Amino acid sequence: MLCQENTIHYCSWTFVVGGVLYLLRQITTHTPYGRYVDTKVPGMMVPAKAAWFFQELPSFLVPVLLFLTTESLPGIGRHLLLWTFCLHYFQRTFLYSMMTKGRPCPLHIVVYAVSFCSVNGFLQGHYMLHCSQYHSEWHRDTRLITGLLMFFTGMAINIHSDYILRNLRKPGEVSYKIPRGGMFELVSCANFFGEILEWFGYAVATWSFPAFSFALFTFCSIGPRAYHHHRYYLEKFKDYPKSRKAVIPFLL
Numbered sequence: 001m002l003c004q005e006n007t008i009h010y011c012s013w014t015f016v017v018g019g020v021l022y023l024l025r026q027i028t029t030h031t032p033y034g035r036y037v038d039t040k041v042p043g044m045m046v047p048a049k050a051a052w053f054f055q056e057l058p059s060f061l062v063p064v065l066l067f068l069t070t071e072s073l074p075g076i077g078r079h080l081l082l083w084t085f086c087l088h089y090f091q092r093t094f095l096y097s098m099m100t101k102g103r104p105c106p107l108h109i110v111v112y113a114v115s116f117c118s119v120n121g122f123l124q125g126h127y128m129l130h131c132s133q134y135h136s137e138w139h140r141d142t143r144l145i146t147g148l149l150m151f152f153t154g155m156a157i158n159i160h161s162d163y164i165l166r167n168l169r170k171p172g173e174v175s176y177k178i179p180r181g182g183m184f185e186l187v188s189c190a191n192f193f194g195e196i197l198e199w200f201g202y203a204v205a206t207w208s209f210p211a212f213s214f215a216l217f218t219f220c221s222i223g224p225r226a227y228h229h230h231r232y233y234l235e236k237f238k239d240y241p242k243s244r245k246a247v248i249p250f251l252l
Contacts, residue, residue: 001070003131008210011123015213019220026224045104052097055113060089062118063125072129076138077206081128084151084202089121091159101166120214127210147205154197157183161191178237185241186249188233189226193247196222223247 046054063086072078138144160182168177183190199215226247233240245252 001066001072001126001130004126005131008123008127008131011119012210012213015120015123015217019213019217022217023220023224026221026228044107046107046110047104048100048102049097051105051110051113052100052102053093055110055117056089056093056097058114058118059121060086060093062121063129066122066125066129070129073131073133075132076134076144077128077132080132080206081125084148084205085124085128088155088198091155096162099162099166101169123210124214127208128206132206132208143207144205147201147203147207150201151198151205152201154194154199154201156194158191158194158198161194165191176232176236178233178240183249185244187226187245187247188230189222189247192222192226193249196247223252 063081066072067078067082161179161184164179164181164184168179169175179188179190183193187193196215196219199211199218203211203215230244230246234242
């Protein structure tokens with residue numbers, strides 16, 4: 001399959017511009033999922049497990065189908081794609097979605113997420129399989145090693161933080177509690193920090209504009225959400241640790 005350079009270029013810039021615009025929008029409003037869902041507003045809701053499964057699935061399925069059905073470039077690109085991007089979305093699609101205890105999600109949010117993940121799955125998969133070219137010594141390059149360390153550290157933080165959040169409440173409890181342990185000792189949204197670290201690590205390891213545009217979009221998407229979570233905790237709990245930041249340890 002030939003590299004669609006114009007498609008890659010315009011999609012990547014769309015993620016950059018769209019991410020910045022989405023960040024500005026979220027400064028004043030909440031995307032209606034999770035704790036910000038208004039159950040009184042009419043509209044079809046999707047159970048949390050089904051919502052997470054279907055919205056994450058394209059990010060795993062599209063690159064895998066490209067890998068299986070098209071001729072890809074030789075080299076490290078295909079391995080980077082499979083063992084970072086696809087690995088993350090395998091965990092989110094087939095493991096996290098089955099374990100989540102989240103609230104139902106509005107159908108239109110799920111549809112938007114499916115659309116985004118389909119486009120991003122194609123963008124990352126097509127670039128790494130059909131466009132990326134790395135020199136023969138890339139496996140020793142500092143960027144690859146640093147990026148992979150960031151990626152797998154972020155993935156571990158993300159999975160561990162999700163585990164802490166799932167076990168905050170006993171069966172039947174609905175009230176929010178202060179998360180403790182792991183990176184939650186430093187930030188209010190350790191799960192978000194882990195995911196941001198993952199995707200910037202992926203961008204460093206691949207040293208590509210498509211990966212960077214996705215990492216930036218991720219930060220613009222969940223960064224403001226972390227800020228709103230942080231303010232919620234500070235207002236709700238009088239004993240909430242004041243030393244914690246919202247999403248980036250010691251900074252933000």
